Amino acid sequence: MIETTLQKYFGFKTFRPKQRNIINSVKNRQNTLGVLPTGSGKSLCFQVPGLELEGITLVISPLISLMKDQVEHLNRIGISAEYLNSTLKKNEIKNIMQDGLKGRYKFLYVAPERFNNEEFNQFVRNLNIPLVAFDEAHCISKWGHDFRPSYQEVIPAIQSLIPEATFVALTATATEEVQENIQELLDIKDEHVVLQSIKRDNLHLIVNKTYQREQFILSYIQERKNMSGIVYAATRAEVEKISSYLKDQDIDNVIYHGGLGKKERDDNQHAFVSNKVNIVVATNAFGMGINKPDIRFIIHNNLPGDVESYYQEIGRAGRDGLDSECILLSSERDVNLHQFFIDRSNGTDQHKDHMRNKLDRMIQYNRTSKCLMSFMVKYFDADEYVKACGHCVNCLSNERTYNMKNEAKTVLNLIQDTKTPLTKEHIIQVLRGERSENILFNGLDQSRYFGLMESYLTGELHHILDELILNGHVHFKNDHLHLVDLSFYILKENKDIYTVPFRKHFKEKVNVSTASSPNETLFQKLMDKRASLAEKYGVEEESIFSEGMLKEFTRKLPMSKQDMVHLAGVGNYKLKHYCPHFLKVIKQHRECLTTHNQNPKHKSPQKN
Structure with missing residues (x-):
C-alpha cells in the first residue's frame, strides 16, 4: 500500500x-x-x-x-x-x-x-x-x-x-x-x-589552513566554471565584502543575509535555485529547505560555532548523489569571536558551558589529522562503527608518513589477550605501566603488555587509539574497544598503517610506583593528562592549565573542587570541565603512594 x-x-x-x-x-x-x-x-x-x-x-x-x-x-x-x-x-x-x-x-x-x-x-x-x-x-x-x-x-x-x-x-x-x-x-x-548514519560518501571534506581566504575562494571558483556553489560567511559585512571582491574579478554572484529586504532575498534565492547565477554568498540564514540538488561545492569562510551547524550547511551539497566538495577555511579570530559571543550571551552558565563544549569539538574537527568524515560520524553517534572515508583531505594527506603498525599490533594484541572489555583509559594505563586503582583491581598489571609503551605520552597513545577507531581497525562502542574483522587482518597480514608523525619526544622510563620523588612523578602525570585533554578537545595545552599551575597542583595536592577553586587561575569553566580529570590523577597518585608506603618491598612484576 x-x-x-x-x-x-x-x-x-x-x-x-x-x-x-x-x-x-x-x-x-x-x-x-x-x-x-x-x-x-x-x-x-x-x-x-x-x-x-x-x-x-x-x-x-x-x-x-x-x-x-x-x-x-x-x-x-x-x-x-x-x-x-x-x-x-x-x-x-x-x-x-x-x-x-x-x-x-x-x-x-x-x-x-x-x-x-x-x-x-x-x-x-x-x-x-x-x-x-x-x-x-x-x-x-x-x-x-x-x-x-x-x-x-x-x-x-x-x-x-x-x-x-x-x-x-x-x-x-x-x-x-x-x-x-x-x-x-x-x-x-x-x-x-x-x-541512519550521517555519513555521505559523495561529500569530500576539506580543511584548508590558508591565510589568503579571499584569494583561495576566487581561484577555486574560477577553476570550476558553471558549477553551483555556496560561500558561507559569518557576518553580513563579510558577505558583502566577499561578494564585491568576486564581482570585481568578474565572478557573478548574489548575496543572502537577514539585512536584505524580503523581495531581494527571495529574488536572489530564486536566481540561484533556477541557475540564473551559480554562486551565492550568504550567512547561515540561507539554505534551509533549498531544493537544489546540483550544488557542487560549499565553502565556509569562517569557522562555525558547532559541528551540527556545519554538517547541516554542508549537507546542502551533492543531493543528486554526485561528488561535491565541502571546504572549511578559518582563522584564530573566528574562535575568539565565538568565545566573545558566548561570554556575552544571556544564557545560563550551563548553556554557556554547553556552547563552549560544542565550540571545542568544532575546533577539534578543524585541527584533527584524522579522517574528517569518521570524526563527524562519531560526533553524532559515538557507538557507530566507522572506517576511513579515503577521500577527505586528511585521508589523502602526504604527511601521513609514520608507520604505526607496531603500535597498532601491540594495542590489538592487548585487546585480544584481555578477557574483559577495555576502555581507552584501561589500554593507556596498561601500556604506560600505571598502577592505578582500576588497573590493580582488574589484575591488568599482570598483563605481558603492562608498561610495554611507557615511553609514550598519554596524548600520543590517545592519537594511536583514535587512528585505529576512526580507520575502522577497532570498534569503539559503549566506551569500550572491540576487535573487528579488520583487526585480525592487520594482526595476520602485518599491514602497514600510516599516520602523521606524532611522537613529540622520547622520555626515559619512569617507575610510576616509586615514591622517591613524588612531586616530579605527579607533575609528569599531570602533564600527560593535559596533553591528553588537549588532543581530545583540540585546544592548546597552555589554554587548559599552564605548567606553573600544574606545579602548583603538585605542591598543594587539592583533593576536591572546593580545594581547586581557592587556587588562582581556576575559573568556573575550568573547574567544571578540566579539574575533575586532574583531581582523579592526583587522587590515584596519592593512593599509589599509600600502597607503596604500606608495602615498601613491593616490586614491579616481571614482564612476560
Whole structure:
C-alpha cells in the first residue's frame, strides 16, 4: 500500500533506507523520531502516511520560506496542502481555515507561534488531525544547535488540543543528548527511534589552513566554471565584502543575509535555485529547505560555532548523489569571536558551558589529522562503527608518513589477550605501566603488555587509539574497544598503517610506583593528562592549565573542587570541565603512594 502511494504521488518505486521503518511506525500510531542525513527524503516520512491516514496532517515548520516551498511542491504534484503564516492577510487565513473544516487539503504547515492565536486553536480543535510532524526537530531541544523556545513551548498546547494525535519528529542533526531530549518531550520510546548514519560518501571534506581566504575562494571558483556553489560567511559585512571582491574579478554572484529586504532575498534565492547565477554568498540564514540538488561545492569562510551547524550547511551539497566538495577555511579570530559571543550571551552558565563544549569539538574537527568524515560520524553517534572515508583531505594527506603498525599490533594484541572489555583509559594505563586503582583491581598489571609503551605520552597513545577507531581497525562502542574483522587482518597480514608523525619526544622510563620523588612523578602525570585533554578537545595545552599551575597542583595536592577553586587561575569553566580529570590523577597518585608506603618491598612484576 505505501509503495503504491509512493509511486503514484512521488514517482519513486522503492523507499530509501530507513524511510519504510519510520512510515510503518507512524502508521502503527507510534510516536517516532527519525534522524536521517540531509537529502535522504525526510519529508516523505510524514507525507506518505499522511496521505493514507484519514484527516489532515499538521506540520510544524520553523521557516516561512521552508513551508512555502514544501506546500508549492505538494500542490504541483497533485497533493492538496496549505500553510498559515504572518505573510497572509486575514481573509486568506479565514478562507484556509474554512477549507480545512471542509477537508479540502491533506497537509497544513504552520509555525509554532501560530498556537498563540486562540482563533487558530479553536480551529485545530474542530479538525481531524491524526498526525503531527515536527520538521527540523532539533529546534525542539535546548541542546540543539538551532534551539527555538517556541518549538518546545508549543508541545503542551498540541498535546492538549489534539491528545490522540501521533507525533513524528524528523531531523538530520541530532546528537545523542538532543535525541534523548526530543524523546522525553514527545514521549518517544527507544524502539521507535530510527537512525541512519550521517555519513555521505559523495561529500569530500576539506580543511584548508590558508591565510589568503579571499584569494583561495576566487581561484577555486574560477577553476570550476558553471558549477553551483555556496560561500558561507559569518557576518553580513563579510558577505558583502566577499561578494564585491568576486564581482570585481568578474565572478557573478548574489548575496543572502537577514539585512536584505524580503523581495531581494527571495529574488536572489530564486536566481540561484533556477541557475540564473551559480554562486551565492550568504550567512547561515540561507539554505534551509533549498531544493537544489546540483550544488557542487560549499565553502565556509569562517569557522562555525558547532559541528551540527556545519554538517547541516554542508549537507546542502551533492543531493543528486554526485561528488561535491565541502571546504572549511578559518582563522584564530573566528574562535575568539565565538568565545566573545558566548561570554556575552544571556544564557545560563550551563548553556554557556554547553556552547563552549560544542565550540571545542568544532575546533577539534578543524585541527584533527584524522579522517574528517569518521570524526563527524562519531560526533553524532559515538557507538557507530566507522572506517576511513579515503577521500577527505586528511585521508589523502602526504604527511601521513609514520608507520604505526607496531603500535597498532601491540594495542590489538592487548585487546585480544584481555578477557574483559577495555576502555581507552584501561589500554593507556596498561601500556604506560600505571598502577592505578582500576588497573590493580582488574589484575591488568599482570598483563605481558603492562608498561610495554611507557615511553609514550598519554596524548600520543590517545592519537594511536583514535587512528585505529576512526580507520575502522577497532570498534569503539559503549566506551569500550572491540576487535573487528579488520583487526585480525592487520594482526595476520602485518599491514602497514600510516599516520602523521606524532611522537613529540622520547622520555626515559619512569617507575610510576616509586615514591622517591613524588612531586616530579605527579607533575609528569599531570602533564600527560593535559596533553591528553588537549588532543581530545583540540585546544592548546597552555589554554587548559599552564605548567606553573600544574606545579602548583603538585605542591598543594587539592583533593576536591572546593580545594581547586581557592587556587588562582581556576575559573568556573575550568573547574567544571578540566579539574575533575586532574583531581582523579592526583587522587590515584596519592593512593599509589599509600600502597607503596604500606608495602615498601613491593616490586614491579616481571614482564612476560
